Structures are given as structure tokens and as C-alpha cells.
Amino acid sequence: MLHTRKVFFKRIQCAVAASLALAVLPGAASAQSAEAFPSKPFRLLVGFAPGGSNDIIARVIGPRLSEALGQQVIVENRPGASGNIAVDGMLRAPRDGHTMMVCATGTLAIQPYMTKNLPYDADNDIIPVIHLVNAPLMMLVNTAVPVKDVNEFVAYAKAHPGTINFASSGNGTAGHLAGESFKAMAHVDIVHVPYKGTGQAMTDVVSGQVSLIFDQPVSSMAHVKAGKLRALGIAGTNRLKAFPEIPTVSEAGVPGFAPVGWSAICAPKGTPPAAIDRVQKEVAKVLQLPEIQQRFTNDGLEVVGGTQQDFLNFLVKDKRKWSEIVKGANIALD
Template identity: 45%
Template structure:
């Protein structure tokens, strides 16, 4: 073999080795693409039109602009949020499937259901809380009661005849009603729906008498006069409805129930992706337009770190576990 051919072969071999080394060091395929490189889906475990859906769409629209990719809302209603929760928990842990969880899915259901299709703590990576939202006790105007005291008196005089709707068994709306039953010592009939929107529809049609609905999905009907507000469930009055008393003020001392909503990714989602999603979500939550939209619905924006959100969930699980036990509420 001539000297020149040996050199050529050595150069070729060196070039091949360099190429292989570069391929080993450089990310390939999907890993080479900056996140996000395709649309993101937010699974909402309740039907369209309810508070969880409203908040997901407000945040999703802002994230679409922030991340440069479409953010799609996928409603998977049923079983108090457990159907959607199961779908999200089983989704690929790549950041492209998120979950709009609630106090129900992540702090109440584990105490209510004997068999859960997912573990609220182990199967999810918390991103951030999105908002705290009061529940609003509303009645159809055709009902004979105009205040909480009148409702209690009517329920005691007509045990089992007051029907209260909810977005599903085990939801915060359901538990707000169960807590009210327990503390006011009244017998009312729970009517679960697959989401807040169909329950509100029946409330507007006077098929059910009252509802402890999340404020965002009820406030428009209160403002239009189609629903009568009796009280808010929080410890303080809502700035959006300052003339509406709290349930504690209206005759049930000590009563308090607040709904909250937050975004999660499936457990195992890479830490850099979790950090990027948290940063983007916190940024859009602090946008004046997003804050205004959530405030107009009666909600209060909460933007935090994944660690803060995880610690909050732990505390909420303890609190609502006690409420479930003390109220005697159960699903199965």
C-alpha cells in the first residue's frame, strides 16, 4: 500500500471517528428539538363551561402565545375528576400532556373513594397553583328561600326535599354541600352531574333548588338575575360580590370552604421541562390581562414554585380528609 493511500485511509478513519463522537455528544431525534416542539394538551377532568375548564382556557390561550405552540383543552369528565386524572397520570411524561387538577382530584377524592385509579401525590409532578376560587351558594329564584337562614328553616321543615347539585361526587362543590349539611344539621339530597355546566343548566331550569358552585361558572347568572346568591363559602366576602355575605356571617358560624385549581404534569417529567413549564405558567398568570380575566370570574391568581404547590397539597389533603370523615360523605 502506498504512503499516500495509508494517509488517506487514516484521514478517513479519523473523520469517521470524529463524526461518531459528534453524534454521541449531540442530541438526536426528539431530544434535539427544543421544548416545546409540538402542541400541548391540558386535560380538564370536568365538562366544558365549568370553572376548571374556564381557567384552563384562560391560561392555555396565554401559554399558546408564550410558548409558541398551541395549547389544547381536552375535557375528560366523570367520577369526580378521576377519569381525567387517570388519563393524565398515564400520559407520557414529556411535558406535552398537562392536567388541570383541583382540590377535589388532589385533596378530597383519596378520602372519598375506596379505590383510586391514580395516586394524587405519586403520579403527578406539581407545576403551580393557578387560582383560589370561592364557592357560591346560589338558588333558583323560584325557590321560596332568599337567605341562608330561610334555606335552613325550609330544609328542616322539608327534610330530603332540597336538592343540591354538584359537578360530581367528591368534587369540592359536593363537599361544600356536605359540610353545610353537617354544620347546619339539615337533610338535603345530593344530585351529582358530570361537570358544573350541566348542573347549572338544571339549576337554571329549576330542576334542582340550590348549588354550591364555583364562582366563575355561576357569577354571570347572578349578575344577569337568573340565579339568586345566598352566600359565599369563604371566610371573607368576595370583592366581586361585596354585598353577598359569607355562610358563616349568614348563620353557620365557622363554615369555610375554598376551591383551588392547579396545573400538573405526569410524574417523571424531566426536571428541566417542569422548570420551563413553571416559569412560563407563572409568567402568564402575572400578566394583567390574565389576572383581570380570572378576577372577573371571582378567582384570585396564585403563582408559586412546584415545591410550594406540593407542600400546599399535602396540607389540603389532611384538611379535607378530616372534613370527609366528619361529614360522613362517601362515594363508594
């Protein structure tokens, strides 16, 4: 009897030891995390201050994604360094799928080509999950600027070289590159003023401290409708469905000017594939909801969605486009 008990307890000890050994293996941990996903609140980081386009996009899809995942979706703003503080926060979080971010054009397609000491490797540290929207930028001026259209602005800028400032949500963002591209293509001398987010930049444009901004309609049209800003043109290839009366900058005076930004969801390298697949599929469904599509269309955004591979294919072409804009504008940041 005593011998039998010893054998029994020995088997239990071996089983426990084996389970503990398996639990500490990276592959086993990832498998367990993937199977349990989501097992706690899902954090969606935004690299800019509240009030900007990426913040608005995240808060529009957040409640519906929360319903789909069965867990609370927490939108967490980490403004600063043109979105890089949020990237750092995502890369430092556990790679269990519960922390992802709304990545913008600058994160993956601009900064890698213009920032020498970028604190992350865009091609290897970040996994593209799903393309949310394309966001044609709008060329906006404070109403105190004495111009009514793009041609008048170009003439005014040439008559006042170096005195007109344009705001952006940070160095290396789509708004920054749009301004630099306009500067080069229109042959005008305008000065860039970077902020920590669109909300802060917009405040200074509305107040008249800065004259110009290239921003997405979702965070700017309310000011246009209130008569605080004047929309001169859309920096896209086509007029927007929601604002057909506003011409493209290309047709209004600067041919070929069409730097379109975008927003997407990205995850840190090492995130369980099952978690990425689940988020991609649920977000794709949310983007197909009629009320979400209507809301984004009204905000001047073009809903994209699609598969992870669709987004990867898009990035190949988009990176090429923005790298050429960076090169053409001769911009380099330390």
C-alpha cells in the same frame, strides 16, 4: 488504501451504534425531550365538560401561555368520573412535558381520602406544578326556592327533609364536599346529585330540576345577574372583592363554614424537570398580567401563582383540611 477505508467505515458504524444505544436510554430520552421542550403543541387537559370553572380558567390562560411557549396550547376536555378520566389521559400520555392538566381540589386533596379504589396514587403519580387560583364557592339556589338568605334556607330545608337536591360537578369534588359539609354543619337533610361537569349541573339548577349548588362565581354569576339564580352566600373566609354585597355563609348563618376550592396545573410523574420548570415559570408570568388578574378577580377568583414549592407547602395544609371534612361528613365512595 483498502485497509484505511475499512477502518473509517468501522469507526462510523461504532459511532452510529453508540448514538442509537444512547437514544434508547431513558435518561437520554428525557434529556433530549427536556432540551427540545416545547417541540410540539402543548395539551392542557380539563376533567370536566365545557362551561365549568376549570374549563374557563384554562381557556383564559391558554392564549397567553401559547405566546410564551411558542407553541399552540390545546385545551382538551375529558369529562367524567369526577376528573379521573382526564387524570387517566394524562398518565397515559408520553411523559415528555407536552401533556399536563388543570387539576382541581378533588384530584389531589379530596378523592384520596374518600374513594377506596382510586385509579391513581395522588402522592406519587401526579406532580404539582403551579397553584393557579383559589376559588371560594358560592351557595346558589334556583329562584323558585322560597328563600332569601342562608337562615331561611336552613329553616326551609328542615321543614322539607330529604326533598331538596344539591348538584355538583361529580363525586369527590369541592362542590360535593361543600354540600356534605353544609348538610352536617347546618343539620339539614339534603340529597347530592352528581354530574359530569359544572356546566351540566348548572343547567339543571337553572331549570329548577335541582334546587341548590355550591359553585365558583366564574361559572355562575352570569345566571345570578340574569335573575335565574339567587346567591345566598360565599363559602369562604371573606367576602369577595367583586361581590362585596354577598355575605359569607359563615356570617349569614352557619359559623365556620368555609370550604375553599382551588385550581392548579399538574403533570404526570416522569415529566422532565426542565419542562415542569418552564411551564411553572411561564404560567407564573401569565398570572401576573394585569388583564388576567382583573379577569379572574371579576370572576370571583383569587390569583395565587408562586413557585412549585409554594404549591407543595399549600397542599400539605389543604389535604389535612379536606380529609377532616371527609371524615366529619362520614363519606366513602367505592
